[in-house]
Amino acid sequence: MRVVVDFDLCESNAVCMGIAPEVFEVRDDDFLYILNETPPEDLRPKIEEAVRRCPKQAISIED
Amino acid sequence: MFGTVAIVGGSLSGLTCAQTLRDEGFDGSLFVIDAEDSTAYDRPPLSKQVLAGEWDAERAHLPGTTADLGITWMLGHPAIGVDLADRFLKLGNGEMVGFDGLVIASGAAPRVLPGMGELDGVRVLRTLDDCLAIRSALDGGATRVVIVGAGFIGAEVASTCRQRGCEVVVLEALDVPLERAIGAEMGMLIADIHREHGVDVRLGTGVDGFEHGGDRHVTGVRLSDGSAVPADLVVVGIGVVPQTAWLEGSGLTVDDGVVVDEQLRAAPGVVAIGDIARWPSRRYGRLLRVEHWENAIQMGEHAARSLLREDDGGEGAEPYDPIPWFWSDQYDFKLQLAGHAGADDQFEIVCGSTEERRFVGLYGRAGRLVGVLGMNRPRHVMQLRQKLVDGASYDEAVAFGRAL
Numbered sequence A: 001m002r003v004v005v006d007f008d009l010c011e012s013n014a015v016c017m018g019i020a021p022e023v024f025e026v027r028d029d030d031f032l033y034i035l036n037e038t039p040p041e042d043l044r045p046k047i048e049e050a051v052r053r054c055p056k057q058a059i060s061i062e063d
Numbered sequence B: 001m002f003g004t005v006a007i008v009g010g011s012l013s014g015l016t017c018a019q020t021l022r023d024e025g026f027d028g029s030l031f032v033i034d035a036e037d038s039t040a041y042d043r044p045p046l047s048k049q050v051l052a053g054e055w056d057a058e059r060a061h062l063p064g065t066t067a068d069l070g071i072t073w074m075l076g077h078p079a080i081g082v083d084l085a086d087r088f089l090k091l092g093n094g095e096m097v098g099f100d101g102l103v104i105a106s107g108a109a110p111r112v113l114p115g116m117g118e119l120d121g122v123r124v125l126r127t128l129d130d131c132l133a134i135r136s137a138l139d140g141g142a143t144r145v146v147i148v149g150a151g152f153i154g155a156e157v158a159s160t161c162r163q164r165g166c167e168v169v170v171l172e173a174l175d176v177p178l179e180r181a182i183g184a185e186m187g188m189l190i191a192d193i194h195r196e197h198g199v200d201v202r203l204g205t206g207v208d209g210f211e212h213g214g215d216r217h218v219t220g221v222r223l224s225d226g227s228a229v230p231a232d233l234v235v236v237g238i239g240v241v242p243q244t245a246w247l248e249g250s251g252l253t254v255d256d257g258v259v260v261d262e263q264l265r266a267a268p269g270v271v272a273i274g275d276i277a278r279w280p281s282r283r284y285g286r287l288l289r290v291e292h293w294e295n296a297i298q299m300g301e302h303a304a305r306s307l308l309r310e311d312d313g314g315e316g317a318e319p320y321d322p323i324p325w326f327w328s329d330q331y332d333f334k335l336q337l338a339g340h341a342g343a344d345d346q347f348e349i350v351c352g353s354t355e356e357r358r359f360v361g362l363y364g365r366a367g368r369l370v371g372v373l374g375m376n377r378p379r380h381v382m383q384l385r386q387k388l389v390d391g392a393s394y395d396e397a398v399a400f401g402r403a404l
Ligand SMILES: Cc1cc2nc3c(=O)[nH]c(=O)nc-3n(C[C@H](O)[C@H](O)[C@H](O)COP(=O)(O)OP(=O)(O)OC[C@H]3O[C@@H](n4cnc5c(N)ncnc54)[C@H](O)[C@@H]3O)c2cc1C
Pocket: B008, B009, B010, B011, B012, B013, B014, B033, B034, B035, B036, B039, B042, B043, B044, B045, B046, B047, B077, B078, B079, B080, B105, B106, B107, B108, B125, B126, B127, B153, B243, B246, B273, B274, B275, B276, B290, B291, B292, B293, B294, B296, B325, B326, B327, B328, B329
């Protein structure tokens, strides 16, 4: 699984960080960083939740 | 399993529920009934990017896709009644739709002012059509915009119109805007920011009616003190009311929304979700009804599972008890509120400052942390939100916030 964020859409509201801090981090510079682009399978439910909750629909999963 | 589930309201909460029903293996018939002809759009951009003209209407589509959900769409006619004993819905065009499970997702609609319906140039903002009508008035040269109501929708429209170069007057009946949502201090800060951006914010100002020319196009707003404010366009944002009229006589408990239990059930086999639903929050010890985007999604997911579980006779699920979360974008600031704030709560800024327009403040009630408000501080809002999850005391949360 590969986590992809469309940074043109992302507005750094950190919703994804609230759901999966292992993978998403908004830093003090207000940019979103992906800590692990190919996270382990057991994080899939959390990442799918982040995909659904991202208000900008900026996150996708590529298998 | 249920043979048929009917969903009344095919917008954010209703379609999330449809998606989750299918994801959880529901393979019966799924009817989605909506009064509107097209529901596949998301509302937050309607006061922001679409109104600004930055986005085409098509970009404001709803998350997910409903293409392969096997939905029977019944669009363009409202549900006007429901019989829970014989289990069928009545639609505005006379059609009947039978169901085993029912999802009530008909949302909320804007309050209106007397007389505005007969005039051109006086609008509310809830639907895509509302948004496009306001946008085309702006494109057509409306430059003097009056906004009635300084709630979040009014404030966002004010910001967008200001950024489009209009002269903007905001009329608010209360002395402090947004006090019930974020408290007096933060409400006044928002008013100040609008003033800095050149908006004429008039608090404690009641509206008495509208003035218009022979063509019935609005020319001004009459105030309770007898004076008038000239206007080419008026946007009324004085709150919404849950769309419960069609449930009258159904036997369901309707009291500022449909009252549900911790599993979002309004009656056996009937759930209510989104802006219309009032649920007993364990976290806050009271019934809550919130008009937030994320809540509509979370309720749609939770209700789908509770409907299917009830059908299976299973019990023992987690109660619905999320931390409410809301955002608003105005000018160059993004406001985020996690939790539930009130006018009487303690409030303290713990990092950043209001002068920088970059801070986080915490709300406390009876010694507990109840809300986190951030302006342009998404990272810290999320970190402090965890303190809400943990049920932290107010003092502990303040100390944690100061150390960030
Ligand atoms: C302009 C605007 C900006 C917003 N911005 C934000 C924001 O920045 N952040 C945030 O958190 N939230 C925001 N919101 C709130 C968010 O969009 C709502 O909370 C969300 O849309 C609620 O979804 P819902 O499915 O409960 O109801 P709705 O979206 O109201 O959908 C209800 C549906 O039911 C249909 N319906 C109503 N009555 C009937 C009937 N009798 N029969 C059949 N169909 C019926 C309606 O046509 C509608 O399609 C905004 C809302 C608006 C209007």
